[in-house]
Amino acid sequence: MKYYIISGEASGDLHGSKLIAALKKIDQNSEFRAWGGDLMEKEGAFIIKHYKNLAFMGVLEVILRIPKILKNIAFCKSDILKFNPDVIIYIDFPGFNLRIAKWAKQIGFKNHYYISPSVWAWRESRVKQIKKNIESLYVVLPFEKEFFEKKHNLLVNYVGHPLLDHFSLFKKNKNFFKIHSLNTKKPIVALLPGSRLQEIKKNLPLFIKLESHFKEYQFIIACAPNINLKLYLSYIKNSSIKLLSNHTYDLLYYSSAAIVTSGTATLETALFNTPQLVCYKTDKITYWLGKKFIKIKYISLVNLILNKPAVVELIQDDFNLNNLISFLNKLLKRNELKKINKNYKLLKSKLGGKGASKKTAQLIFASLK
Numbered sequence: 001m002k003y004y005i006i007s008g009e010a011s012g013d014l015h016g017s018k019l020i021a022a023l024k025k026i027d028q029n030s031e032f033r034a035w036g037g038d039l040m041e042k043e044g045a046f047i048i049k050h051y052k053n054l055a056f057m058g059v060l061e062v063i064l065r066i067p068k069i070l071k072n073i074a075f076c077k078s079d080i081l082k083f084n085p086d087v088i089i090y091i092d093f094p095g096f097n098l099r100i101a102k103w104a105k106q107i108g109f110k111n112h113y114y115i116s117p118s119v120w121a122w123r124e125s126r127v128k129q130i131k132k133n134i135e136s137l138y139v140v141l142p143f144e145k146e147f148f149e150k151k152h153n154l155l156v157n158y159v160g161h162p163l164l165d166h167f168s169l170f171k172k173n174k175n176f177f178k179i180h181s182l183n184t185k186k187p188i189v190a191l192l193p194g195s196r197l198q199e200i201k202k203n204l205p206l207f208i209k210l211e212s213h214f215k216e217y218q219f220i221i222a223c224a225p226n227i228n229l230k231l232y233l234s235y236i237k238n239s240s241i242k243l244l245s246n247h248t249y250d251l252l253y254y255s256s257a258a259i260v261t262s263g264t265a266t267l268e269t270a271l272f273n274t275p276q277l278v279c280y281k282t283d284k285i286t287y288w289l290g291k292k293f294i295k296i297k298y299i300s301l302v303n304l305i306l307n308k309p310a311v312v313e314l315i316q317d318d319f320n321l322n323n324l325i326s327f328l329n330k331l332l333k334r335n336e337l338k339k340i341n342k343n344y345k346l347l348k349s350k351l352g353g354k355g356a357s358k359k360t361a362q363l364i365f366a367s368l369k
Helices: 010-027 038-043 059-064 066-083 094-107 126-133 141-151 163-170 197-208 228-235 248-254 265-271 286-292 301-308 319-330 334-350 356-369
Strands: 003-008 031-036 046-050 087-093 113-114 136-139 188-192 218-223 243-245 255-261 276-280 312-315
Touching: 003 010, 010 031, 010 038, 010 087, 010 163, 010 356, 031 038, 031 066, 031 218, 038 046, 046 066, 046 113, 059 301, 066 094, 066 126, 087 094, 087 243, 087 356, 094 113, 094 126, 126 141, 136 141, 141 301, 163 265, 163 356, 188 197, 188 248, 188 265, 197 218, 197 228, 197 255, 197 276, 197 319, 218 228, 218 248, 228 243, 243 248, 248 255, 248 265, 255 265, 255 319, 265 276, 265 301, 276 301, 276 319, 301 334, 312 319
Parallel strands: 003 031, 003 087, 031 046, 087 113, 113 136, 188 218, 188 255, 218 243, 255 276, 276 312
Antiparallel strands: none
């Protein structure tokens, strides 16, 4: 079978790579062409466009990139026609993917969507597009099944979250401190400023200021694979903060706390039972529009899944140095750990078991057969 996969972010590249690995096990004659990244390429997919050239954040950023986005859409359509896949698999990235799906449905291609767009948060009208143009939708968050089936009468496949598969493969590195020349006597605070350029520019400068207020801790930045290290270095010139690439899970395992930009990383941090503060800041126009149209109470996956403020969220104006210092101090106290671990345990019970990639691959392959 010929599979065409479209993702537009680092998390999509990760989940896509796991899906490709699962499909290869059940389809000996599989061929993959994808919009993704290094992880998908490592699994054998031919990468047409790398996600680092696709991820735009914020209203202004998108408006400025409209000509490039339209050019990419036109190119994607022509590339699909040349490849003529048996199925197109979309991974999140809804602004782009739903446009392609509408066209592909009209042409006669089979459309499968893995990692549903967050229509429960905003632009719920997109459910109509999904109903019309997508043959099978695979959801990974427990509340999504109820949202689609009860509210919109749309049958979906709940496969569990693919991060559980990735997490289950983790083995701690006993030489972590030695390999990275870290101080074994100083506990670690991990800084995860996001995977998009705009996120890092908005969040990292404030993260770094914490170091001078917590001298008994060592601060380490988890670098995104798609971001040039020069950007991080430009922010940490006068500090002793260290950079770490491709070892985020090791970092989270050994950290006493983490400051995390909202996204998949909030869920990864919880899987390691690491106390966290969730922070997010964007440009004023995007935030204003978000307040008007986004319908959710929380921005972190941890709080969304648990439907309560299990972790502190500092958003926009609340994301300031005074609040960061205050809440990090509280987070590092032992009496907070019991409550945090209780919430994290509940979270894991709600995520379902392992095997999301395998389940999704089997369902896609069975539908094609």
